[in-house]
Amino acid sequence: MELDDLRRQWQQPQPVTDPAALNLAELRNLLAQQSDSVIEQLRRNARVEMTINYALLPVSLLVAGLASALWVRLFGWLLALLALVCIFYFRRKLGLLHSMNDPAGDLRSHLVRLITGLRTLIRFYYRLTLATIPVTGLLIGIMSVTSVLKVVTPTKIWLLAGLLAVMSLVIYLPIAHTTKRYLHWLYGQHLERLEGQLRELDEASPVG
Amino acid sequence: MSAAPSADFLAALHDYQPLVRRVCRLYCQDADDRQDLFQEIVLQLWRAWPRYVPQPDAKLSTWLYRIALNVAISNLRQRTRRPASVDLESDVAQHLAQPTEASAYEPEETAALYRAIDRLSDVDKAFVLLYLEDRPYDEMADILGITQNNVRVKMHRVQEKLRKQLVHS
Numbered sequence: 332m333e334l335d336d337l338r339r340q341w342q343q344p345q346p347v348t349d350p351a352a353l354n355l356a357e358l359r360n361l362l363a364q365q366s367d368s369v370i371e372q373l374r375r376n377a378r379v380e381m382t383i384n385y386a387l388l389p390v391s392l393l394v395a396g397l398a399s400a401l402w403v404r405l406f407g408w409l410l411a412l413l414a415l416v417c418i419f420y421f422r423r424k425l426g427l428l429h430s431m432n433d434p435a436g437d438l439r440s441h442l443v444r445l446i447t448g449l450r451t452l453i454r455f456y457y458r459l460t461l462a463t464i465p466v467t468g469l470l471i472g473i474m475s476v477t478s479v480l481k482v483v484t485p486t487k488i489w490l491l492a493g494l495l496a497v498m499s500l501v502i503y504l505p506i507a508h509t510t511k512r513y514l515h516w517l518y519g520q521h522l523e524r525l526e527g528q529l530r531e532l533d534e535a536s537p538v539g
Numbered sequence: 540m541s542a543a544p545s546a547d548f549l550a551a552l553h554d555y556q557p558l559v560r561r562v563c564r565l566y567c568q569d570a571d572d573r574q575d576l577f578q579e580i581v582l583q584l585w586r587a588w589p590r591y592v593p594q595p596d597a598k599l600s601t602w603l604y605r606i607a608l609n610v611a612i613s614n615l616r617q618r619t620r621r622p623a624s625v626d627l628e629s630d631v632a633q634h635l636a637q638p639t640e641a642s643a644y645e646p647e648e649t650a651a652l653y654r655a656i657d658r659l660s661d662v663d664k665a666f667v668l669l670y671l672e673d674r675p676y677d678e679m680a681d682i683l684g685i686t687q688n689n690v691r692v693k694m695h696r697v698q699e700k701l702r703k704q705l706v707h708s
Binding site: 332333334337338340341342353354355358359361362364366367368432433434435436437438439440441442445525528531532533 | 543544549552553556557561575578579581582583585586587590591602605606608609610612613614648649651652660661662663665667670671672673681682683684685698701702705
C-alpha cells in the first residue's frame, strides 16, 4: 500500500482520533485559555520580572535620595542601576519574543526566525549574567564594609576592594561556565532540534 | 488576548476544524497531546488572524496549513506527556486503518503504513500531510518555503523511505 492509496481515506473524519467538531461556544472557551508554548511562558515571566524591576526602581531611588548614611545611598544607586539594566534587558527580551511568535510565514522562514531569536536570547542572557557580577560584587562589598568594619579607614576600604576584585575574578569563570551549561540545558535541545529541521528542509540535492 | 473572537474568525475556524484535526492526528498519537496541539494551533490562528489579509491568489487554507504545520513542527512546547517517539501502536493505527468505502486494502496494510509514517521525522511528516491533503506542488512550496523542485525531490525521498520501511516491517 502506498501514500496514493491512503490519500483516498485520509480526509474522512476518524472518530477515534478526531473528536466531533467544536461548536462556537466551545471554540470561544478554548480561546479563553492560555497558550502553553515555551515562548508564551517566557513572555509571561518576562512581563512579571519587568514589573518587579519597575517597582524596584523608584524604591531604590527613594533610598538613594533620602538615606542619611553614605553607604545606604550608594546601595540605593547601585540597586537602581541594576533595575535599569534589567528593565532594558526585559524590554529587549519581550521584543525578541514577540518577533518569534509569528507562525504565519512559511515553514523555512519560521524556523530561521526561531533559531535567530533563540540564539539572540541566549546571548542576551549570558551577557546580562556576566555584567551583573561586578555590580553584585559592589553591593556585597558595601554591605561587608558596613557590617564587618567598625572603623572605616581608607586603607581598610582599599584592602576590601582588592579582596572583592580578586573574588570577582575567581568566581567569574565558574559563573560563566555554569551559565553556559544552564543555557544549553534550557534552550539547547530546542535550538538543536530547530537547526536539524532546517538542515533537513534545505537538503534537497537532485535525486541520483 | 482579551478581545472576543470575531464572528468571521469563529466561522472560518469552525469550517476548517477537520483540517487542524488531521494535522494533530499525524503529529500526535496520544489523545491528550493531540488535544494540546489542537488548542495551541487554534490559539496561534486566533493570534495571527488580525494580520491575515485575504488575497485573490492566496487561499485561506494555505495560511491555515502554514500556521498549523509551523506550530506542530517547530512548536517550543514543554513536552511533559509526549515521549520523544511513540510508536503508532495497534490501538490508534488499527482504528485509523478500519476499512472504509474508499479503501480496498486490508486494515493491517493501512496500519503498517501509518506506523511507517509515524517513524518519519517531523519535517518529512509535513510532506506526507500535504500530499495526503492533495495539495499541488506549488502550494506545498509556498507553505514550506522551498522551491517546487525541492518539494518534488523531498517527496520522492519520503516515498522511498516509506517503501523501505514497509519492506522491512
